[in-house]
Amino acid sequence: MAFCSALLNGRFCSSRLSPLISERSLATSHHAAWYKESLEHPEEFWGRLARERLRWMKPFTNVMDCSLKDGHFRWFEGGKLNMSDNCLDRIVEKDPDRLALIWEKDEPGQQEYITYQELKNLTCRVANTLKSQGVKKGDVVAIYMPVSLEAAAVMLACTRIGAVHSVVFAGFSPTALKNRILDASAETVITTDEGVRGGKTIPLKQTVDAAVSDCPCVKRVLVATRTGADVAMKDGRDYKLDELMKGESPECPPEPMDSEDPLFMLYTSGSTGKPKGILHAHAGYMLYSGLTQQYVFDYKVGDIFACVADIGWITGHSHALYGPLINGGTSVLFESLPIYPDPGRYWEMVQRLKVTQIYLAPTSLRLLLKAGDSYVKKYDRSTLRTLGCVGEPLNDEAWRWYHKVVGEERCTVVDTWWQTETGGIMIAPRPSSSDSTPKAGYPMSPFFGIDPVLLDNNGKEITGNDVSGNLCIRNPWPSIARTIYGDHEKFLNTYFTNYPGYYFTGDGAYRDKDGHYKITGRIDDVINVKGHRIGTAEIESALDHDSRVAESAVVGYPHEIFGEGIYAYVILKDGVTDNEDDIKKDLVQLVKSQIGSFAAPQFILITPGLPKTRSGKIMRRILRKISANETEELGDITTLADPSVVETILTKHDSTT
Ligand code: 6R9
Numbered sequence: 001m002a003f004c005s006a007l008l009n010g011r012f013c014s015s016r017l018s019p020l021i022s023e024r025s026l027a028t029s030h031h032a033a034w035y036k037e038s039l040e041h042p043e044e045f046w047g048r049l050a051r052e053r054l055r056w057m058k059p060f061t062n063v064m065d066c067s068l069k070d071g072h073f074r075w076f077e078g079g080k081l082n083m084s085d086n087c088l089d090r091i092v093e094k095d096p097d098r099l100a101l102i103w104e105k106d107e108p109g110q111q112e113y114i115t116y117q118e119l120k121n122l123t124c125r126v127a128n129t130l131k132s133q134g135v136k137k138g139d140v141v142a143i144y145m146p147v148s149l150e151a152a153a154v155m156l157a158c159t160r161i162g163a164v165h166s167v168v169f170a171g172f173s174p175t176a177l178k179n180r181i182l183d184a185s186a187e188t189v190i191t192t193d194e195g196v197r198g199g200k201t202i203p204l205k206q207t208v209d210a211a212v213s214d215c216p217c218v219k220r221v222l223v224a225t226r227t228g229a230d231v232a233m234k235d236g237r238d239y240k241l242d243e244l245m246k247g248e249s250p251e252c253p254p255e256p257m258d259s260e261d262p263l264f265m266l267y268t269s270g271s272t273g274k275p276k277g278i279l280h281a282h283a284g285y286m287l288y289s290g291l292t293q294q295y296v297f298d299y300k301v302g303d304i305f306a307c308v309a310d311i312g313w314i315t316g317h318s319h320a321l322y323g324p325l326i327n328g329g330t331s332v333l334f335e336s337l338p339i340y341p342d343p344g345r346y347w348e349m350v351q352r353l354k355v356t357q358i359y360l361a362p363t364s365l366r367l368l369l370k371a372g373d374s375y376v377k378k379y380d381r382s383t384l385r386t387l388g389c390v391g392e393p394l395n396d397e398a399w400r401w402y403h404k405v406v407g408e409e410r411c412t413v414v415d416t417w418w419q420t421e422t423g424g425i426m427i428a429p430r431p432s433s434s435d436s437t438p439k440a441g442y443p444m445s446p447f448f449g450i451d452p453v454l455l456d457n458n459g460k461e462i463t464g465n466d467v468s469g470n471l472c473i474r475n476p477w478p479s480i481a482r483t484i485y486g487d488h489e490k491f492l493n494t495y496f497t498n499y500p501g502y503y504f505t506g507d508g509a510y511r512d513k514d515g516h517y518k519i520t521g522r523i524d525d526v527i528n529v530k531g532h533r534i535g536t537a538e539i540e541s542a543l544d545h546d547s548r549v550a551e552s553a554v555v556g557y558p559h560e561i562f563g564e565g566i567y568a569y570v571i572l573k574d575g576v577t578d579n580e581d582d583i584k585k586d587l588v589q590l591v592k593s594q595i596g597s598f599a600a601p602q603f604i605l606i607t608p609g610l611p612k613t614r615s616g617k618i619m620r621r622i623l624r625k626i627s628a629n630e631t632e633e634l635g636d637i638t639t640l641a642d643p644s645v646v647e648t649i650l651t652k653h654d655s656t657t
Contacts, residue, residue, distance in 0.1 A: 003268040023211060031433035038449040039475065046075070046478060049153045050287050053326075055090050056081045060283070066476035066502055070508035071488075071496040074260055075284040075478045080253035083159035084127075087325035089254065089444065099330045102304070103149045104349055106196040111353065114149050116328075119156070120251035123150070126157035128248040129545030131242065133220055135188055137255055140265065142186040144177055144208055146170045146195040147311050147333045150241070152321055154190050155311070158264070159282075162255040163188075165264045166277065170195055170202070171311025172596045174210035174274075174601045180267050181211060182454030183277055184362045184485060187219040190241070194227040198340040203229040212237075231646040265485050266314055268420040269526060270494060270506075270615045271533040272577045277485030278420050286326060286476030288424040292447060296414055297357045297386045298431035304383070305345060306332035307359040308346065314420040314530075315390055319359055338364040343371035347379040347406070359388035359416075365398045366561045373405050381406065382460025386431055388414045392563040393519055396426055399440040404569040412436055417443040417519050419505065420533075421495065423479030426450050428516050454511060471509040472502035525620070527556035527564050534566070534599050536620075543568060543587055544592035550574045551608050553618050554601070557627035565602040567627035569610060569649070578608050603627070605652055609645040611637065624645060626653050 026392060029073040035523070037043040047063040047486040060079030066072060096117035103112045114122070135141060141163045145151040149345045158165040168180050170192075181189060189212060195202035205223055209232065212218045223231065224241045233240075257263075263282045267275040293299055309315035309486050311333075324331035338345055338360070346368070364396060368375065373390060387407050394402075394415045403413045416428035427443040427450070429435035437443050446452050454462040454469030462469040480503065484491040498504050524529060536554040543552040559565035570587065585602045591600045611619045625634050631650055637643045 013553045019529060022323075024356045031171070031430055032434075034448055035446075036091075039451055041473070042449060044304055046287070047168050047409065049291065050076050050283065050478075053290060054081055054283065054287055055086050058584040060259055062211045064476065065160050068474075068476060068496060069501050073281075073284075073482055076259040076287075079259045080256040080285060081259065081283060081286065082162075082257050082287070083282060083322070084128050084156045085160075085254035086122075086286060087156060087159075088116060090092055090121060091116045091325075091328045092120050095328070098328065099167070100325060101149060101152055102330065102353055103147075103333045104306075104332050104336065104353070106198070106340070108336075108345070108348075109130070109352070112149060119149075119153065122153040123156040123160060123249050123254035125245045126150075126153050126241070127160040127252040129244045130157055130161055130163065130188070132244070132248065133188070133239075133655045135163050135356070138164065138262070139188065140164045140166055140184040142181050142184065144170055144172075144189060144191045144201075144204060144211075145224060145311075145548075146192060146197070146204070146226070147316070147320070148192070148224070148226065149333070149337045150425065151311055152333060153263075154224075155317075160252060160254050162257050162261065164262045164279075167264070167266060167312050169310055169450065169596070171310075171312070171598060173593050174207050175594045177211040177604045178214050178316045180275065180277070180292045181215045181273075183267075184265065185217075187217055188222070189218055189220070189224045191222070192207060192224045192226045193491060194229045196335070199226055201229070203231075209234075229636055255452045260482070262482070266317065266420055266533045267312075269533045269538055270524070275538065276490065276494070277534075278481045279483050279485050280423050280479065281482050281496045281541050284480070285423045286322070288477060288479035289318040289323040290326035291426040292428075293319060293329070293458065294327055295430050295432070296416060296425050296428045297359070297388060297448070298412070299324075299329055299357070300325055301328065302330075303331060303356040303385075304330050304354055305359070306334065306349070306353070306355045307388075308332075308334040308338070308360055308364075308384060309359070309361070309390075314418075314423070315359070318424055319538055331518045333574050338368060339371070342375065343368050344375035344378055346458070347376050347381060350381050350384060351379040354383045356383050357386040357388060358384065361391045362389050362398055363392065363530040363561060363563055364395040365389065365402055366526070366563075369398055369401045370561070373523070381408070386414055387411045388416055390416045390418070390425075393521060394441055396440045403440070406516070414440060415441065415443045417507075417517070422477075423481065424477075426477075427452065427519075428474070433542040439512075439516060442516050444516045446517075449475070450627075451502075452517065453502065454503065454509060455499055462606060465515055466513045468508065468510045468520065470499075471507045471517075471519070472499050472504045473505065474502055476503075489641045522644065527554070527566055529556070529559075529566060529598060532563045534595070534596050538595060539566060539568065539591060539599055539601065542591045542599070543570060545594060546583075546590055548572050549587070549655075551610065553620065553623055555620055555623045555627050557603075557624065559602070562602075566599070567603045567605070567623070568601040569623055570604055570606050571608065571610060572606060603656070605649065605656060607645075607649050608653060609642060609648065611643075611645050611649070612641050612642045613639060616641075623649075626650060
C-alpha cells in the first residue's frame with residue numbers, strides 16, 4: 001500500500017486549511033453561555049449543533065425524545081446520515097490531500113501516513129469486500145485487530161455499509177474473544193496475521209482460530225497482513241483481506257443510516273461476571289464525540305492529535321478515530337508501548353511527528369515518572385499544547401509531573417472523566433474556558449449539556465460544595481449508550497433503577513468548595529487496573545474454573561503504577577494437597593487464558609475461609625483493608641459468622657507480602 005508523505009513535504013502544516021465547521025468561535029465567556037444554554041434549552045442547543053456540525057442525507061424532525069426514568073433515548077429522529085460520509089467524503093470533497101492518520105508503528109521511528117482521499121479509497125475497498133462477502137446492514141462484525149491503518153479502515157467500512165462493529169481488544173484471550181463473538185452472534189471476524197508490540201510478535205490469527213472453533217455462528221474470518229507470517233487458513237472460512245480487496249472498487253456509496261441505527265458495540269466489565277455489550281447509536285455519538293474532541297483538547301485545523309489508547313477501548317474509538325476525523329483532523333494511531341524501546345518513546349514521537357495534543361493513561365505517566373525526567377527533556381516538546389489523560393484517577397504527583405516536566409508549565413493538563421457507556425467525555429477542563437488553569441487531580445467541570453449530581457446512598461441529592469457522593473447525571477445527552485446488546489433489562493437495572501430519574505455512573509466523586517469535581521473511584525465491584533475495567537466477579541468466575549478451587553473473592557488494592565492491583569483470596573476444596581505455589585501459578589495462567597494477561601492477579605492468598613456475615617455475604621470491605629495493608633483499621637468484625645478467619649488471613653497475608 002502506498003501512503004502519502006504529506007507531512008514530510010510540509011503541505012499539511014500550511015495555513016491554507018480552513019475549518020470545516022462554520023461555528024462561532026468560543027471565547028472564554030462563551031463557554032459559560034453555551035453551558036447555560038445547553039442545560040436550559042437542550043433542544044435548541046443540540047438541534048443547532050447537529051445541523052451545523054454534521055452532514056445529513058435527510059434532515060431530522062425531532063431533536064430528542066428521552067427519559068432517564070425509563071432508560072429511553074432517541075436523538076435526531078427522522079434524520080439520515082452516515083458516519084464514514086461525515087468522517088471522510090465531507091473532507092475529501094474540500095481537501096483530499098489533507099492528512100487523516102499517521103500510524104506510529106511499533107518499530108521505533110517508523111510511521112506511515114494516509115490522506116483523507118487514500119483513507120476513503122481504502123475504506124470503500126474494505127466496504128465493498130464486506131458486501132461481496134455477504135455482510136449486510138445491521139450485521140455485527142467482530143474486529144480483533146491491533147492499531148493500524150487497516151483496522152481504522154475496517155471500522156469505517158462497517159459504518160459505511162451500516163454493519164455494527166464490535167472491536168475486541170487484541171490482548172483478550174481466546175475465551176474472552178469467543179464469549180464476545182457468541183454474545184453478539186457475529187458471523188464475520190476480522191483479524192491480523194500477527195500483532196507486533198514492544199518488538200515481540202503476538203499470534204493473533206492463532207487466538208482467533210482457538211476462539212472461533214467454538215463459535216458456530218462464525219461464517220468467515222478475514223485476515224489482514226501485518227508481519228506476513230505464514231498462518232493457518234481454514235478452507236471456506238478464512239480469507240486474506242488483501243487478496244479479497246484486490247478486485248474491489250475504491251467507490252462505495254455510504255448507506256443512509258437512521259440517526260438511531262446502531263453504530264457499534266463495545267464490551268465492558270461491570271459488577272456481574274458477564275461483560276456487557278454497550279451499544280451506541282449513529283447520530284448522537286457522532287455529534288458528541290466530535291464536539292468533545294474539539295473543545296476539550298482545543299483542537300484546531302492543522303493539529304496533530306495523538307491518542308495513544310488502543311482501538312479496543314472507547315477512548316480509541318472516540319479519540320484515535322472518530323472524534324479527530326469528524327473534525328477533519330489528523331490523528332496518530334499508536335501501535336507500541338510507552339517504554340519501548342525506552343521510556344522516551346512518547347516524547348521522541350512528539351518531536352518527530354510534531355504532536356500538538358497527547359492523550360494517555362495515568363498508569364503510563366506513573367511509569368514514565370519513575371524512569372526520570374531525562375527521557376522527557378531529551379526531546380523537543382514545543383509543539384505540545386494540551387496534555388490529556390483518561391481511564392482512572394490521576395494522582396497529584398503524576399499530574400504535577402505531567403504539567404511541569406512534560407508540559408513545561410505551558411500546556412493545559414486535561415484530566416477527562418467518562419465511560420464506555422457515556423460515549424464521550426463528561427467532565428473535563430476546557431482549555432479555552434476559565435478552566436484553562438485546572439487543579440491537580442481534578443477533571444473539573446461538566447461538558448456542555450451535562451448536569452452531574454452527587455447522591456447519597458438513599459438517592460437524596462447532596463447539595464452545596466465541599467461534599468462527596470455517588471456520581472449520577474441528571475439529564476440525557478446525545479451519546480449515552482442505548483442498551484446492552486441483547487439484555488435491555490440489565491441496561492435498565494445497572495444504570496437507571498438504583499436512582500430513578502438519574503444515570504448512575506458507578507463512580508464516587510468529590511465536589512470542592514469551588515464546585516469542581518474530583519473522581520474518587522468506583523463504588524461497585526469493579527477494579528481499574530492500568531485504566532482497564534475488570535469486574536471482580538469476572539476474575540472470580542475464571543478462578544472457579546480450576547477444579548481445586550472451592551470459592552474465591554477478588555478485591556482491588558492501591559498499586560503505585562497500575563492505580564489498582566488485583567488481590568485474589570482463594571479457598572481450596574477439602575483434600576487438595578498440591579503445592580500452593582504451583583496452584584498459584586496455575587491460577588494466574590488460568591485468568592490469563594480466560595480473560596487476558598492484564599486481568600492476572602498480582603497476589604493470590606490461599607486461605608481456609610473468607611470473612612462472611614451470618615447470612616453468608618463476603619465482607620469485601622475487610623478484604624480490601626487487608627489487601628491495602630490497612631490492617632489497623634478493620635472496623636467491627638464481631639458481626640462475622642466466624643471472626644477468627646480474619647486472624648488466619650492476616651497472619652498469612654503478613655507472611656506472604
Ligand atoms: C473512558 C474510559 C470508565 C471508568 C470510570 C472511572 C474510570 C475514567 C477517569 C476515571 C478517574 C478519570 N475513569 N476516567 N476515573 N478519573 N479521569 O476510561 O472508559 O473503560 O469504560 O472506564 O474508568 O471509574 O467509571 P471505561
